[in-house]
Amino acid sequence: MPDLNAIKAEAKRLLAEGVVEVVVAFKPGDTPLHPQPAFFTNVDEVENLVYDGLCQNNLATFLTRLPKTKKVGMLVRGCENRSVNALVVEKQKSRENLYLVGIPCEGIIDWRKIVERAGEAVLAVNENNYVVEIETRDEHFTFSKNELLHDSCLRCVHPTPLSADILIGEALPEGNLAIARKAVEEFEAQTIEDKYAWFQKEAERCIRCYACREACPMCYCTECFVDHIEPRWTESGATPAGMQGWHIVRAFHQTARCTDCGACERACPMDIKMTYLTEKLNHDMINKYNFEAGLDTQTLPPFATVTLDDKNRFMA
Amino acid sequence: MNLILEKQALPGLLQSWREQYDVYVPQKMERFSHFMPLTEESVLVTGEPHNTRIPPKALFLPMTETLVKFTRFGGYEDAQQNVQPRVVFGIRPCDAQAIQLLDTSFIQEGYTDPLWLERREKTITIGLGCHQPCHNGFCTTVGYGPFNKSDLDALLTDLGDTYLVETLSEAGEACFQDLSPASDDIYEHALEIQQIAHDQMPVAFETENLKEKLEQNFNSKFWEEVSQSCLGCGVCTFLCPTCFCFDIVDETQRKQRVRNWDTCMFRTYSLEASGHNPRPSRVERTRQRLSHKFVYWLDQVNQIGCTGCGRCVRYCPVGIDIRAMLRQAQTLPFEVSHAV
Incomplete structure (x- = not known):
């Protein structure tokens, strides 16, 4: 775990020296499983800053909600840093107005995996050196952190922020792309009927609350396609067509933009799996275009570029 | 029996x-x-x-x-x-x-x-x-x-x-x-x-004078503070057992008029045809959610419109806790009203 005091010291410095106007990080939640995103604007508040494996949100989602010209400091992990980069590429924020405090990430704990193993009545969670101790109303549990990690984190390739302004703690080794690809390959190995059955089972639990959209840093459209009335792109209700339409189009809109942070799945109140769709697209982009979202702040995603000498005939 | x-x-x-x-x-x-x-x-x-x-x-x-x-x-x-x-x-x-x-x-x-x-x-x-x-x-x-x-x-x-x-x-x-x-x-x-x-069951917050405090602090900074990290999704309201808002939509391709769950936390909920939105940000929407349960239900049927099931606390993706919001609301200034 990175040194919390070092994070706080850096946040305080940024505010005290006027480098940024706000530091976006986390504060303790009102329940032990849910630390809350927080916006620190003065040095004294920073004492309240926390960071641990339960900080489940991708803070980059707040970037497009803050005024564009505001100088923002942000705590970023590997995936968050890439989301920020992707937003800079899409001109949603200029890099000069950002100061990224990087944290080499040991993975995000999926609180659902805790509740599944230890029950609802969690009183305290302590995390130390990849071991998680859990205090509940009746019992004490010890888990290895790996057992509780969110699925996206288990296949993470870039745990260390790639372009932070400062790194708190030692960089972690890069993950293995072959391992990362395994989940996609396993899914693809199924028959088409099984794949569709899986998709139906997941998508049709949807309640159309759009927590996945709001949790995603790349979903920043002022008007989402599902809210559009003329023309209507998909059925409005919680019908099979409406729910499948939402999940398919949402995933496709993420092509070459998704960093597989998994914030969508963690936000979902219905435990719907979604990253199997976006990860498939991510790996397609790697295989076909050698492109991963957010590795830098300049390279446009393949589907956002167009050149007159495109090798495909439609441009000729 | x-x-x-x-x-x-x-x-x-x-x-x-x-x-x-x-x-x-x-x-x-x-x-x-x-x-x-x-x-x-x-x-x-x-x-x-x-x-x-x-x-x-x-x-x-x-x-x-x-x-x-x-x-x-x-x-x-x-x-x-x-x-x-x-x-x-x-x-x-x-x-x-x-x-x-x-x-x-x-x-x-x-x-x-x-x-x-x-x-x-x-x-x-x-x-x-x-x-x-x-x-x-x-x-x-x-x-x-x-x-x-x-x-x-x-x-x-x-x-x-x-x-x-x-x-x-x-x-x-x-x-x-x-x-x-x-x-x-x-x-x-x-x-x-x-x-x-x-x-x-612990006492999560005091309800005495809560309605008056929320009413009298309608324009308080408090609402900005408690809504800061809100994502604007529909988890709290869709999973709420007392939230009942719905939206009526003509699904013309299906030749049907349907009604779907809707929520005051969505931007489109209060968006008017002119483009004006009387609840333009998550600040006003959060205020609406809390006020409906702890002010307007009381005005209308003299009952608190929350039954304390705890779903909004458990499943909020950013850990917003209605109990903590209301504890904070209890620290707001207010005057005792002498309504007849």
């Missing part, structure tokens, strides 16, 4: 109701429980999690339902609901209380929702009290409780190997007519269990 039900006999009893009714019981779905029709293979969830993820309001106000079907040449016909008489078993007292609250909105003289009414009239609700209080719930704080009887036809209390069944209506009695009566000793013992559970 107070009756005694052996736990072993429960599955058989549930199955026997199927002869006359559609029976809904909480069953496991993914990592949570969900009210689903009982079949021969159904496995009942009676322990944790206490509440189903989606509240039973969905059995009366489905997420999406067709109101009208359009026919050719400008005609239309009402959609057929086809609701069979049914029993909902294992509903928790907070959720049953919520149905009563929703009745005040859907069943009013001159403004009764026929679809809601039909489902209500055809449904028998059998409650399961919470002898082991749930975590993050706060039913007693808002004036209800783990063995609240409001709107139930019968209430069960877990006594270990048996349940005490308190029947609360004729329909409830009919469901349990073959059971033997509980002795006074057993009844006393059950009351004790109920009292202990009630006492175990």
Whole structure:
């Protein structure tokens, strides 16, 4: 775990020296499983800053909600840093107005995996050196952190922020792309009927609350396609067509933009799996275009570029 | 009537109701429980999690339902609901209380929702009290409780190997007519269990003067502070047992008029045709959500519009906690109103 005091010291410095106007990080939640995103604007508040494996949100989602010209400091992990980069590429924020405090990430704990193993009545969670101790109303549990990690984190390739302004703690080794690809390959190995059955089972639990959209840093459209009335792109209700339409189009809109942070799945109140769709697209982009979202702040995603000498005939 | 039900006999009893009714019981779905029709293979969830993820309001106000079907040449016909008489078993007292609250909105003289009414009239609700209080719930704080009887036809209390069944209506009695009566000793013992559970529920916030404080601080900075990290999704309201807003949409391709759950937390909820939005940001929307439950419900029916089920606390993706918001609201300045 990175040194919390070092994070706080850096946040305080940024505010005290006027480098940024706000530091976006986390504060303790009102329940032990849910630390809350927080916006620190003065040095004294920073004492309240926390960071641990339960900080489940991708803070980059707040970037497009803050005024564009505001100088923002942000705590970023590997995936968050890439989301920020992707937003800079899409001109949603200029890099000069950002100061990224990087944290080499040991993975995000999926609180659902805790509740599944230890029950609802969690009183305290302590995390130390990849071991998680859990205090509940009746019992004490010890888990290895790996057992509780969110699925996206288990296949993470870039745990260390790639372009932070400062790194708190030692960089972690890069993950293995072959391992990362395994989940996609396993899914693809199924028959088409099984794949569709899986998709139906997941998508049709949807309640159309759009927590996945709001949790995603790349979903920043002022008007989402599902809210559009003329023309209507998909059925409005919680019908099979409406729910499948939402999940398919949402995933496709993420092509070459998704960093597989998994914030969508963690936000979902219905435990719907979604990253199997976006990860498939991510790996397609790697295989076909050698492109991963957010590795830098300049390279446009393949589907956002167009050149007159495109090798495909439609441009000729 | 107070009756005694052996736990072993429960599955058989549930199955026997199927002869006359559609029976809904909480069953496991993914990592949570969900009210689903009982079949021969159904496995009942009676322990944790206490509440189903989606509240039973969905059995009366489905997420999406067709109101009208359009026919050719400008005609239309009402959609057929086809609701069979049914029993909902294992509903928790907070959720049953919520149905009563929703009745005040859907069943009013001159403004009764026929679809809601039909489902209500055809449904028998059998409650399961919470002898082991749930975590993050706060039913007693808002004036209800783990063995609240409001709107139930019968209430069960877990006594270990048996349940005490308190029947609360004729329909409830009919469901349990073959059971033997509980002795006074057993009844006393059950009351004790109920009292202990009630006492175990912590006071999450004070409700005294809360309404006045929220009203008088309508323009306070407080709303900005508590809504800062809100994502603007619909988790808290869709999973809320008392939230009932809906949106009516013409699905022209399907030639249907449908109504879908809607939420004041969405931007489009209050967006007007002109483009003006009277609740332009998450600040106003958060204020609306809290004020509806803790101010407007009180104005309208003199009841708090929250039953303390705790779902919004448990499933908010950014850990926003209504209890903490209201504790903070209690620190706001206010003047005692001398309303006549």
